[in-house]
Amino acid sequence: MWGGRFAGGPAAVMREINASIAIDKRLWREDIAASRAHAAMLAAQGILSSEDAAAIDSGLEQVAAEIADGKLVEDPALEDIHMHVEHRLGELIGPVAGRLHTARSRNDQVATDFKLWVRGAIDEALLGIDALEAALIARADEHAATVMPGFTHLQSGQPVTLGHHFLAYREMLVRDRSRFADSRTRMNESPLGSAALAGTGFALDRVATATALGFDRPTANSLDAVSDRDFAVDYLHAAALTAVHLSRLAEEIILWASQPFGFVRLPDAWSTGSSIMPNKRNPDAAELVRGHSARIIGDLVAMLVLLKGLPLAYAKDLQDDKPPVFDAHDLLALSLAAMAGMVADLEFVPSKMRAAAAAGHATATDLADWLVREADVPFREAHHIAGRAVAEAEAAGSTLDGLTLADLRAIDPRIRADALACLTVESSVASRTSAGGTSPVRVKEAVAAARAASRSPA
Structure with missing residues (x-):
């Protein structure tokens, strides 16, 4: 390929380190596609005769068919897939194959x-x-309403x-x-x-080759x-x-x-x-x-x-x-x-997931939110009250929703009976209706939106 500049051949190790055919042979389809586009453009520009262009194109088709059939013979002396394609083209159509490399480089x-x-x-x-x-x-x-623990720090945080x-x-x-x-x-x-x-x-037409290969x-x-x-x-x-x-x-x-x-x-x-x-x-x-x-x-x-x-x-x-x-x-x-x-x-x-979601007093935030919403308690104070409820549940060996109304009112008398309903994991996830929230209603809406936006039907 470049023997005109060099009097001797490369060392054996140089041939081995320089060869990339074992790797870049995966580019053979792309190499032939680009070569065909280049030859067609050269002919359209009058740089290559129509006869030579036709011979090159036909030869490249044959090379492609041979490689697709597993007939590529790897030769480290030819270095890469580009030279393998050109070399085989030369064997098939003769010296005219050398015209393909006009106005391009490897x-x-x-x-x-x-x-x-x-x-x-x-x-x-x-x-x-x-x-x-x-x-x-x-x-x-399928699992829009299946409850599981939502974790932070791999600790149960809130049900999702x-x-x-x-x-x-x-x-x-x-x-x-x-x-x-x-x-x-x-x-x-x-x-x-x-x-x-x-x-x-x-005088190349680079727009023509770009278009032929699907480039912008x-x-x-x-x-x-x-x-x-x-x-x-x-x-x-x-x-x-x-x-x-x-x-x-x-x-x-x-x-x-x-x-x-x-x-x-x-x-x-x-x-x-x-x-x-x-x-x-x-x-x-x-x-x-x-x-x-x-x-x-x-x-x-x-x-x-x-x-x-x-x-x-x-x-x-x-x-x-x-x-x-x-x-x-x-x-x-x-x-x-x-x-x-x-x-x-x-x-x-689902039963294991639901049990894990209920562990760790994961509805404590719901109790704090109830105090803010229903009893007009500042959130920082509500957080403290809910924390005392968690401590009470732990001391009693109970879940948070296992505490009685009397237990909760002993912690803070502003807690009413309707607060008990917010302490189950199901009520917790159902309440998370803010945009992007975990409630089953929002999940179903998100699924519908995702399906509408998806490139593939789900």
């Missing part, structure tokens, strides 16, 4: 191919998010509904989707035609175009934050499935056993989702560190830009699919 070629691949990866991530969102919405609707809990994760996914969509919009400019770094003296426009600066990997960072950032959200949900499933919680039973499809303990049912799928988040976060960090010291324009360091993106893509796709399946299949135990 620098703009790889930037274009990589952008096309990442754009497709974003579309896949959006579909995975859609599927998980649909599962969350369906379970939220399971439907409300699921919709919280749906909100995270909405933001995840927006990050992926924003990055797709921002990246959708074509580097093709920027050549090595300075553009080219050929050509890039504005050739130096930036060949060295830009912001789109990869944007993808990895969106993937990492999505993975963090999946990890948080996975952690909850792991806790809920443990014997001390007992909120869910793990279906066989999403759990494994032990090689020594026949009683075990392990939440391995959830644990792997939690573990995958660490690798995806690491992929983002690896990309940022790779880029931080690079001057303009292209440097060979950028050959290492693809492994973290490919790794994150594969792990995120698995994690989204696994989480969607788990959410859809989890078997909940």
